[in-house]
Amino acid sequence: MxxxxxxxxxxxxxxxxxxxxxxxxxxxxxxxxxxxxxxxxxxxxxxxxxxxxxxxxxxxxxxxxxxxxxxLGSMTDVLVACDLSGRVEQVNLAAERAFGQRADALLGRPLAELLDAASPTGAADVLSTVARRQRIADREFALATPDGPLAVSVNGALRFDPRGRAVGIVLVGRPIGELRAAYHELAQAHEHLKRTQQQLVHAEKMASLGRLVAGVAHELNNPISFVYGNAHALKRYAERLIAYLDAVHAGADPASLAKVRGELRVDRALADIPATLAGMLEGAERVRDIVADLRRFSSDRREAREVFDMASVVRSAVDWVAKSQMPDLSIHVSVPEGLEVVGHPGHIHQVMMNLVQNAVDAMEGRPDRRLEITGARVAAPGGGQKGGQVVVRVRDTGPGIPEEIIGRVFDPFFTTKPVGKGTGLGLSICYRIAEEHEGRLEAANHPDGGAVVALVLPESRP
Ligand SMILES: Nc1ncnc2c1ncn2[C@@H]1O[C@H](COP(=O)(O)OP(=O)(O)O)[C@@H](O)[C@H]1O
Ligand SMILES: [Mg+2]
CATH class of the missing domain: 1.20.5 (Single alpha-helices involved in coiled-coils or other helix-helix interfaces)
Structure with a gap:
């Protein structure tokens, strides 16, 4: 100047x-x-x-x-940046490797030259897509490589300069083989998870079957030993009566017959026989009832919907679960007869067994063990034409359910018990059964301690 x-x-x-x-x-x-x-x-x-x-x-x-x-060098995906006419401006190391050429041999070439003739998406496609201001999302391309066409899944978009003007196109491609391998791994992991879950479901089934068998065996034990004891008594009476009758048939004189009668305590035997027989009958009936309950509650027939009384379901669940596992447990059941619901008694029995089992688990090792089950009829919320509800509450004197987990106890596989003791499926199964009966299950803590789990079912209406 x-x-x-x-x-x-x-x-x-x-x-x-x-x-x-x-x-x-x-x-x-x-x-x-x-x-x-x-x-x-x-x-x-x-x-x-x-x-x-x-x-x-x-x-x-x-x-x-x-x-x-x-x-760019560490990216394993192929990156190609072009100008708006499709001329290559920049490539990364993965692209150099894929095309088998150095970057300077690729720069300036039209995109079309880098694609295989049979590429499912062509260069013209790319240009027209970005011209419409649309993104390229997961489109399949075949790159022209020295080893033949390489299938890649491509994502791409416009590139803008700092003033916001579109100046080029960026394409990122991932070899589909890699994606397939990743999908395969994912599918395998999913399979594995499914198998593990099935095993857990199976373990839960076996565990509840085991508890059922143990509980029923325990229940049967009482009447059977009763029958057994009485049968032995009857056998002894029969032996004595036969010996007396033998003496009668042998034509013994009245004086010696009276002596034998006294020695054999024949009168005592005769007086005892009706009570002994009645006891045997009672025991046999109890066995029959238990077997009937077992049939009713363990059958898995889906179609078997019937009207049933909650009291008998609750009683048998408590008998089978609590008595065998915790003989010293103090049990208070107050469920009046006549609380009738419709559905599958076996499934509701399973719910009650699970709730009692959780209560028993929670009270293990605690000094004061009390199980309280109450049943009541309540008006349905909203009242009116809807009919009533039956509520059965199971309360224990365990530690209660910690507040931070109370929202998760119904989640499948949620458990705080050690492996082998809990599978976390009990409450989630109960929840599903309650829903299938158009009812619900609620977990809470009692103000005086311990957990209260309530099963609410619609009352059966004639
Ligand atoms: N009566 C209860 N008292 C305290 N915690 C309970 C009670 N019932 C259930 N829970 C909690 O809920 C969890 C889930 O219960 P559940 O679904 O029956 O599975 P599991 O008994 O196999 O652990 C239990 O691990 C426990 O932490
Ligand atoms: Mg459980």
Missing amino acids: PLPEGKDFLTDTPLAFAGAGTEFGAVDAEEAWIAVIRKMDETYAELVRQQVELEEKNAALEEAQGFIAGL
């Missing part, structure tokens, strides 16, 4: 040149030079500062570039 005439380009002040008629003293000249030199110093310092700043910016830029290059 030409300097403005008659001005000091550094200070902008008019210069006084030595000329005709002007006296330019030595002192003035020196001052002017000093000013010029100072100005030059300042300018130089400014230049140095700008240089340093530039170098710093340059270093930051190089670092950023290195970072981006590192990112």
Whole structure:
């Protein structure tokens, strides 16, 4: 740029040149030079500062570039960036490897040349998709590689400059083989999980079957030993009566017959026989009832919906679960007869057995063990035409359910019990059964301690 005439380009002040008629003293000249030199110093310092700043910016830029290059280099997906006409502007290491060519051999080439002729998505497709401002999402491409077509799943979008103008297209492709392998692994993991869950469901079934068998065996034990004891007594009576009858048939005289009768305690035997027989009958009936309950509650016939009384279901569940496992447990059942519901008595029995089992588990090792089961009829919420509900509450004197888990106890596989003791399926199965009966299951804690689990079912209406 030409300097403005008659001005000091550094200070902008008019210069006084030595000329005709002007006296330019030595002192003035020196001052002017000093000013010029100072100005030059300042300018130089400014230049140095700008240089340093530039170098710093340059270093930051190089670092950023290195970072981006590192990112691109470590990507395992193939990255190709093109301009808006589809000419390659940038590729990453994975792309160089896939195409078997160095980056500089790829740059500037049209995208179409990098794709196999039979590619399901073509370069024209890409350009028209981005021209409509749409993204390319999971589209399949076949890349032209030295080893033949390579199938990749591609995602892509427009690239914008800092002012927001579209300047190019970025495409990222992942070999479908890798995806398939990942899917395969996922499917295998899923299979494994399903198998484990099935095993747990099976374990839960076996455990409840085991409890059922143990409980029923325990229940049968009583009447059977009763029958057995009475049968032995009857056998002894029969032996004595036969011995007496033998004496009668042998024609013994009345005096010796009376003696034998006394020795054999025949009168006592005769008096005892009706009670002994009645006891045997009672025991046999009890066995018959237990077997009938077992049939009723363990059958799994889906269609077997019937009207049944909650009292008998509750009683048998308590008998089978609690008595055999915790003989010293104090049990209080107050479920009036006549609380009738419709459904599958076997399934509701299973719910009651599970609730009693949880209560027994919770009270294990605790000093004060009390199981309280109450049943009642209540009006349905909203009342009116809807009919009543039957509520059965199972309360224990265990530690209660901690607040932080109370929302999760119905989740399948949620358990706080050690492996082998709990599967976490009990309450989730009960919940499902309650829902199938158009009822519900609720877990809470009693203000005086212990858990209360309530089963609510619609009351059966004639
Ligand atoms: N009566 C109860 N008292 C305290 N906690 C209980 C009670 N019933 C259930 N729970 C809690 O709920 C969890 C889930 O119960 P459940 O589904 O029956 O599975 P599981 O008995 O196999 O653990 C239990 O592990 C326990 O933490
Ligand atoms: Mg349980």
